[in-house]
Amino acid sequence: MFKKSDHRETSQEDDRKPVLVEPAPKTSGLARLRTYFLTGIVVAAPIAITIYLTYAFVTFVDANITPLIPARYNPETYLPFSVPGLGVLITAFALVLIGFLTANFLGRTLLTFGERIVSRMPVIRTIYHALKQIMETVMAQSSTSFREVVLVEYPRRGLWAVAFVTSQAKGEVDSLSEDDVISVFLPTTPNPTSGFLLFVPKSDLKYLDMPVEAGIKLVISAGMIWPGDSDGKAAAKDKQTKKISAPGKTPSQPDK
Secondary structure (H helix, E strand, O other), X not given: OHHHHHHHHHHHHHHHOOOOOOOOOOOOHHHHHHHHHHHHHHHHHHHHHHHHHHHHHHHHHHHHHHHHOOOOOOHHHOOOOOOOOHHXXXXXXXXXXXXXXXXXXXXXXXXXXXXXXXXXXXXXXXXXXXXXXXXXXXXXOOOOOOOOEEEEEOOOOOOEEEEEEEEEOOHHHHOOOOOOEEEEEEEOOOOOOOEEEEEEEHHHOEEOOOOXXXXXXXXXXXXXXXXXXXXXXXXXXXXXXXXXXXXXXXXXOOOO
């Protein structure tokens, strides 16, 4: 009997003992240095790469354009040092001059005449027209090349990928489905300049309340940079305003 009572008293005393919580392990100095090092890489790498690419571009243009300047008009002839960016300035001036001449009637006539000559060359015409279409697409002043951000099931059902609406399909492609067929561009990560052109029925797309710029950032960052709530709310509000202000449409009334 005494042994049982002693056991009970001991168990009660154990229950009354405070539970000690082990303190969280402190971060070691080596771990902090590692964190600071990685943070420095994240901050310095984009700056260093940008400076390097800019320097490489300016050096490349100067090396190929500056020697074309006659020695009489080349300032480097009279200076003991080279002028960085001189080739870039000359190239920019030449492009502005070409654009100015092409904008008037005489320039357009000469351009049309030159394109007719190129169109008669079997191989060169294919290369020229392909490059011209690419440059017109890239340098288009309109910002509506990508209209909306959507989700499309790719590469199989149940997996979703970010894509951008480019236009509504026409002709034979539009007749593939009873629903409207939409042309969407599915970019690759982290290089959104390449991707796939998909023709998807409109009912199979999920439209996102996300600006196109935010969608591009999402693709480039491989999902690490998500648009803030303000971007999504602003896009949703803008879309709702367009729906309400559309002619011939009124906002739906709730069922009574």
